[in-house]
Amino acid sequence: MLQTAEYTQPKKKDSCCIIFLIFCLLILAVIVIGTAKFSGTIEKIVSYITKQQTTSNGNVTLSNQVSIPGTIYFVQNKNLWKLSGSTIMQITHNGSVDEASVSADGKSAITTQLDNNFGNINLIDLTSGSVKALTKQINNNDLYQKIWYVDPTFSFDGTKIAFISDKGKFVSGVSDLSVFEMKNQLISSATQLTHGYPYTGGDADPTYYPLDSNYIVYTKYIYALNQPQPYAQLYILDSKNKQSFALTPDFSGSLQPSFSPDGTYLTFTQRESNDLVTNSHIDVYMMPFNLSNFDMKDPQSAFLQDYQSKILVHQGIDAMPVFSPDGKHIAFIDQSNADFNIATEDLITVTKQGSTTIVPKNFKLITTKSGITSISRLSWVE
């Protein structure tokens, strides 16, 4: 019997082998059929695993084990958010915030809501959550009475709001820097402080000198001879006499300025090239700032002689840099992999051969896959 069994066993082995082969082939077919389909699943699994290492709130995801000193306010998907330590919180939910700037004391946010034809400025009490409209344009057919009120920012003492507006303009492509005085949540009528150049887009990005709200640094757009695109350049304005002086060299492509809390440094971004297509770098810079240059005989020469900028971040495309309240870090919006996220660098003081210099260290991506709104500035408060 055993021998008979021995005789029949090879047949079984053979059929098993074929069944095994068919099984392998089926597995192979399933792999072929589903590779791309399952890649989505794999991504989901990876994403699930990744999420285990991150803290997520809605559409903003915090990177693993990240914690920041103080609070950073930012805009995402037309809402205001804040990141405190390692906690993300969505502050507004009605999708009416296009840009936001928070007061130095962290109590109020000033925001813009952009419509097809105009922009309004609103004030949000961050303690109570109440919203007050500071400008009250309504949507009607009276197109030529409409005004863009955009890019507002508080003075450090919270008594003034600088903003950009095209009020009173009869040509396209220009806007100016204006100011509201604010008292008890009521604003004065606007005072226009600069005149932007026509067809450049005008002036932009106002930011107050922290120690004296009479001084505002902003971006001015200027055409160079025979150049197709205007260049961005930083200017400082003395609002008492409406005098402006260039802070960065002509055609430097510098924009989006922000002061260190003690007013001794400015951080800003700068295009490596002004060519629309080939430019692949908008870098974060910092430069020392000396207000006493205003007292010199020739302030313009004094400011430009003082100019010595230092590149802090050369990652690719970055925007909206801002100092931390202690001046020891900068935060900015970093663009990579078709996404915008908040990133930080620590600023370290290094002494070498008798001279001290500030160097960036430890690039940290604070959020991931979050689509942070890059046209709104970041606010970093205590």
Add this chain to the structure above:
Amino acid sequence: MDITIPKPDESAVQPPKRRHMYGCCLIIFIFILIISGIAFYFRSYLAVIPTLLQATQKQVPRTKTEQGLTYTYNGPQYLNILLLGSDNDAKFNPSNVLTQTIIIVSLNTKTNQVNMISIPRDFWVPIDGVSGGYGKIDQASGFGGIALTRQTIEKDFGVHIDYYAWVGLQGFVKVIDTFGGIDIDVNHPVLDDVYPNDISGNDPYSAIRLYIPAGPQHLSGIHALEYVRSRHGDLQGDFGRSARQQQVLFQLKKVIENSNVISKIPQLANELQGSVVTDMSIIQLSQLAPLLTSIKTEDIHRYILSPPTYSSDGLSPDGKQDIVKPDMTKIKVLFDQIFTH
């Protein structure tokens, strides 16, 4: 008494011929399974190919004039594609639209260099069949469709156009949206008080006020369209927006490089009906796409035939139209340089 049955020889159990047959069957089986698997996976894409073809394919026969043309710039290594963009909103008869965007994309297949030449829409050039013999180049499509536009460019500039691709307003928006939008560095704030409100409004002649802040940002299809179409807030008007159009094309190239184009085909097939047309076949497009996306940015050279280098501003002979007069001598020097390398 034990009966011993000898242990069978393996080869005796399965004769070589049979084994060979099994092997063949297995190979065929594997092959069928793999093909079935691939077909199963791509079934959704295969199903939409006819739709996509129907939606985007439009052969434009060569005119008699074209057939008789001799081209100055027609080397076998050059593949010249004419990109056309139109305001095809309700203001226009769908079969009689102007081509406000005209770009010749020339690919040198030997050197892998690409030249993009933007032709201003107001170029005052000879157009066959037009009263007076001359007209703005964007009007050629209104008089004789894509065929006359192609013929006008070929005749006036001496360059042979191999293929064309035309996109309307909605098509542009849909293409950008299908790829999830694009990231653009807006060089300066764009403020336009009379931007045409012809996509979503009830009155195609109405306008809206436009504001796009400066700086890097993510633009959806509709906002990307606003960016490439606005011209009243730019000192260079039409030429300024030509530069922005080239910028958006470059960014779109980057987006396509980084995305799964195949997976977008069903969506594109559904959405692009009538708003993107070309005479390139799916096969030609599929051959061209990886070639174009593999080309480095530094190997793409851009030209806008704008004043003062290649043209000058002026008025039409009747004094009624603002026109741009091409400097054909300088343009020839440029084309010589482009098409002799």
